[in-house]
Amino acid sequence: MLRIANIEKRFGPIEVLRGVDFDVDAGEAVALVGDNGAGKSTLMKIITGVYRASGGEVVLDGRTITGIAPGEIRTLGIEMIYQNLELAREQDVTTNIFLGREPTRRIAGFDTGIIDHAKARREAERMVRQLGARVPSVDIRVGNLSGGQQQSVAIARALTFSPKVVIMDEPTAALAVREIEHVLQLIKELKGRGISVILISHRLTDVFEVADRIVALRQGKVIADEKTGETTMQRVVSHIVGAH
Numbered sequence: 001m002l003r004i005a006n007i008e009k010r011f012g013p014i015e016v017l018r019g020v021d022f023d024v025d026a027g028e029a030v031a032l033v034g035d036n037g038a039g040k041s042t043l044m045k046i047i048t049g050v051y052r053a054s055g056g057e058v059v060l061d062g063r064t065i066t067g068i069a070p071g072e073i074r075t076l077g078i079e080m081i082y083q084n085l086e087l088a089r090e091q092d093v094t095t096n097i098f099l100g101r102e103p104t105r106r107i108a109g110f111d112t113g114i115i116d117h118a119k120a121r122r123e124a125e126r127m128v129r130q131l132g133a134r135v136p137s138v139d140i141r142v143g144n145l146s147g148g149q150q151q152s153v154a155i156a157r158a159l160t161f162s163p164k165v166v167i168m169d170e171p172t173a174a175l176a177v178r179e180i181e182h183v184l185q186l187i188k189e190l191k192g193r194g195i196s197v198i199l200i201s202h203r204l205t206d207v208f209e210v211a212d213r214i215v216a217l218r219q220g221k222v223i224a225d226e227k228t229g230e231t232t233m234q235r236v237v238s239h240i241v242g243a244h
């Protein structure tokens with residue numbers, strides 16, 4: 001579904017990515033791990049079109065997307081959920097799920113439609129239910145939800161774009177222990193729908209629970225690309241810190 005091929009990124013004289021290669025299959029979750037400064041965020045910004053690569057290419061479902069603007073890459077099927085979630089905390093769940101893309105209805109005599117809030121609400125409820133997200137009501141202000149519930153809203157919102165790939169940056173880092181399990185369930189749900197997931201995480205227990213493969217980045221290079229079932233936490237830690 002997604003191929004990262006020999007991606008290089010230089011900022012002036014600084015080489016941040018030095019020929020990064022890995023693939024993500026449909027419905028596969030790949031964890032991207034690496035120490036602070038390894039290049040994970042830079043790579044994600046290249047995949048989502050925020051940065052232009054200095055070399056190499058990103059291929060989505062057979063199509064080269066390197067150099068395409070972020071808005072179009074999103075339309076083509078790559079969604080990124082940032083650590084800060086980018087939700088409107090003062091607005092309710094429905095508004096956040098549709099932010100700017102609410103269903104509209106036509107009124108006789110008017111050229112443009114008006115927001116059909118009842119329909120948006122029904123659809124938001126359906127999405128939350130189908131996803132198995134534990135959000136008490138779609139009418140609640142997002143700022144009043146727990147961290148895990150907010151993460152669920154961000155995932156539901158990502159699904160409205162019908163993504164092929166969802167990239168998640170530290171989705172469990174700020175969560176209480178009992179909420180982590182629920183977010184990991186939602187990630188499994190995405191996989192079950194055939195959506196590919198790239199999970200950036202420092203929490204290796206989470207990585208081992210949901211990822212099919214673990215790609216370790218060190219100093220801008222893939223230092224290991226291993227199936228989760230064929231490696232160990234100790235081995236992954238040593239890849240990250242550079243013990244071998």
Ligand SMILES: Nc1ncnc2c1ncn2[C@@H]1O[C@H](COP(=O)(O)OP(=O)(O)OP(=O)(O)O)[C@@H](O)[C@H]1O
Nearest residue numbers: 011014015016034035036037038039040041042043
């Ligand atoms: N715009 C920039 N100009 C110059 N150097 C940059 C720029 N952005 C990132 N870097 C450098 O690139 C390297 C990789 O940074 P990046 O943020 O991609 O790492 P990371 O693996 O995401 O780290 P973290 O886990 O801390 O978020 C760092 O040394 C950083 O200082």
